Amino acid sequence: MAHEILVVGSTALDTVETAHGRVTDALGGSAFFFAAAAARLAPVALVGVVGEDFPLERLDPLRSLGVDLDGLEVAPGRTFRWGGRYHEDMMGRDTLFTELGVFESFAPRIPAAARRRPVLFLANIQPRLQLDVLDQMEGSPLVVTDTMNLWIDTALADLRRVIARSHILIVNDEEARQLTGTRSLLGAARALQAMGPATVVVKKGEHGALLAGPDGLFAAPALPLERVVDPTGAGDTFAGGFVGSLAREMRVDGPALRRAVVRGSALASFSVEAFSLDRLLAVTPAELDARLRDFVALTDFTLD
Numbered sequence: 001m002a003h004e005i006l007v008v009g010s011t012a013l014d015t016v017e018t019a020h021g022r023v024t025d026a027l028g029g030s031a032f033f034f035a036a037a038a039a040r041l042a043p044v045a046l047v048g049v050v051g052e053d054f055p056l057e058r059l060d061p062l063r064s065l066g067v068d069l070d071g072l073e074v075a076p077g078r079t080f081r082w083g084g085r086y087h088e089d090m091m092g093r094d095t096l097f098t099e100l101g102v103f104e105s106f107a108p109r110i111p112a113a114a115r116r117r118p119v120l121f122l123a124n125i126q127p128r129l130q131l132d133v134l135d136q137m138e139g140s141p142l143v144v145t146d147t148m149n150l151w152i153d154t155a156l157a158d159l160r161r162v163i164a165r166s167h168i169l170i171v172n173d174e175e176a177r178q179l180t181g182t183r184s185l186l187g188a189a190r191a192l193q194a195m196g197p198a199t200v201v202v203k204k205g206e207h208g209a210l211l212a213g214p215d216g217l218f219a220a221p222a223l224p225l226e227r228v229v230d231p232t233g234a235g236d237t238f239a240g241g242f243v244g245s246l247a248r249e250m251r252v253d254g255p256a257l258r259r260a261v262v263r264g265s266a267l268a269s270f271s272v273e274a275f276s277l278d279r280l281l282a283v284t285p286a287e288l289d290a291r292l293r294d295f296v297a298l299t300d301f302t303l304d
């Protein structure tokens with residue numbers, strides 16, 4: 001038994017260029033990355049929109065993982081497309097294009113069966129849409145929220161409303177600083193907690209993640225990797241592992257939150273090993289277990 005998760009977010013075709021190559025119209029978007037990771041740990045239903053040009057057969061691996069795609073709308077028009085090019089250091093990137101397509105008029109409709117799901121992940125989409133989703137939920141789900149710099153710049157008032165209604169906020173270091181005007185990541189996490197969520201996770205890319213929760217602080221490294229092929233979606237993958245872990249354990253206490261950070265980090269470490277969702281969709285349960293043990297070994301030490 002595990003709690004069932006609902007995710008609402010972007011469902012995209014990505015064109016990505018890194019030092020290791022380039023892919024065109026590859027599976028992407030915050031909700032697909034999240035679902036591919038979370039479905040390893042708990043049942044996931046997805047709500048999003050694609051255009052009539054979307055190759056639906058590419059979703060078969062997600063279906064095989066048990067992801068419920070009944071809430072994926074196929075709308076007249078073109079699928080949301082995003083293009084990005086990574087800098088040599090694999091950290092910085094430039095957005096080359098964002099074509100909203102069917103996303104422009106997207107109004108998420110949560111299927112009746114999904115409105116009572118006990119765990120809701122608001123993946124990165126317009127805060128106005130995140131609010132619409134919150135208003136459609138029945139019961140009182142655990143609300144976990146992600147966002148991006150675009151919305152901090154253009155929709156801050158709505159974003160603050162979403163954050164106020166969230167139990168857990170997951171942001172990256174830049175977003176945490178931008179949202180709070182605070183340079184110290186700990187200071188920023190505290191300021192974000194004051195906006196509503198009892199728990200805040202700050203992702204620091206290859207430097208790991210910092211968790212500030214009711215039980216105090218926890219920090220996990222990212223797994224050191226020799227070859228990072230494509231960092232796209234690592235944050236959404238982390239969130240999938242994190243939320244999936246909480247849903248699987250049906251607990252949100254301190255130890256469960258710590259394990260969630262490590263499961264998120266482990267799944268993210270797979271995601272970046274190949275373009276798009278390619279590596280993530282191929283991960284076996286044995287590989288995930290082995291990587292979780294790598295994390296334990298990496299951080300284990302004695303004082304004497």
Ligand code: AMP
Binds near residue numbers: 029
């Ligand atoms: P990340 O690497 O965590 O920033 O996530 C990358 C994913 O976000 C890509 O797969 C994109 O399709 C998606 N994305 C890019 N721009 C947006 C946007 N404005 N709204 C929602 N999703 C986006």
